[in-house]
Amino acid sequence: MKDNGFLPQRQDEKFSMRTHLVGGCVEANQLRALADAAEKYGKGHVHITSRQGAEIPFVDLDDVENISEDMKNAGLFGGASGQKVRGVVSCQGNTVCNHGLINCPELAASIDELYFGTYAPKKFKIAITGCPASCMKPQENDFGIMGVVRPEWIQNNCVACGLCEKVCKTDAITIDNGQLDIDSNSCIFCGECITSCKKDAIYGAESGYTIFVGGKVGRFPRSCDKLIELADEQQLFSILEKTLAYYRKYGHKGERFGDLLDRRGFDDYKDAAL
Ligand code: SF4
Ligand code: SF4
Ligand code: SF4
Known part of the structure; x- marks a missing residue:
């Protein structure tokens, strides 16, 4: 049943x-x-x-x-429960949302087709969110995927209007004497500066996915670990495949993925996944 x-x-x-x-x-x-x-x-x-x-x-x-x-x-089938990869959840990403950086429904369908209902030592939840606003809470999932973009400045187009500096919520942008600097340590790759610039003076130099692993809520919540930033699509699918292989190989029956990471150490998994 x-x-x-x-x-x-x-x-x-x-x-x-x-x-x-x-x-x-x-x-x-x-x-x-x-x-x-x-x-x-x-x-x-x-x-x-x-x-x-x-x-x-x-x-x-x-x-x-x-x-x-x-x-x-009607083309509807039973959902998963128990020790399985669960249905992938996602927002609408760039198919609808102004902030979206990736096509979440398409990615969700591809991942779901590969892994939905397949065996895992315990439930395995995957979430996809279109940008760092994180509406789908990828950090609370066993495997969370976030669309990201790395901005770069084009000096010749810039009129130093300061708009991008104002919209950046992490204060990663500073403009000094007509020179714009993007602090890569503060930048969360949200792309808001790119959208805000009316002079095409900031562009997306690199797009991809930030991946979080081992997050969960429930009775014993666990904060996720950030595995990688700006992975490309090939890396994303390779990492997911290796993550599930690692989980199936080392996970005890009934053990959530985050607990496995705590038991064996994040670095052991990271080596296997990357
Ligand atoms: S995560 Fe980003 S793309 Fe997805 S709904 Fe929220 S704001 Fe839009
Ligand atoms: S919004 Fe565009 S033109 Fe204005 S300072 Fe930023 S990069 Fe330059
Ligand atoms: S991508 Fe987002 S966080 Fe990074 S500099 Fe632009 S607005 Fe700021």
């Missing part, structure tokens, strides 16, 4: 049906199918989960096959 997304409720023979949605995206016809199923098999409501899933609670044991068939016809 669980493998097909049916989670037992506290009420006897009642199940909450979890659907697998990728990055919180659901087609309009699928929403209609969910609404219809909630009225037909549940109590007329859908619960939106903390991980962008949709659950229909109060499904009778006898209705499990029928509701599964209805969902299948």
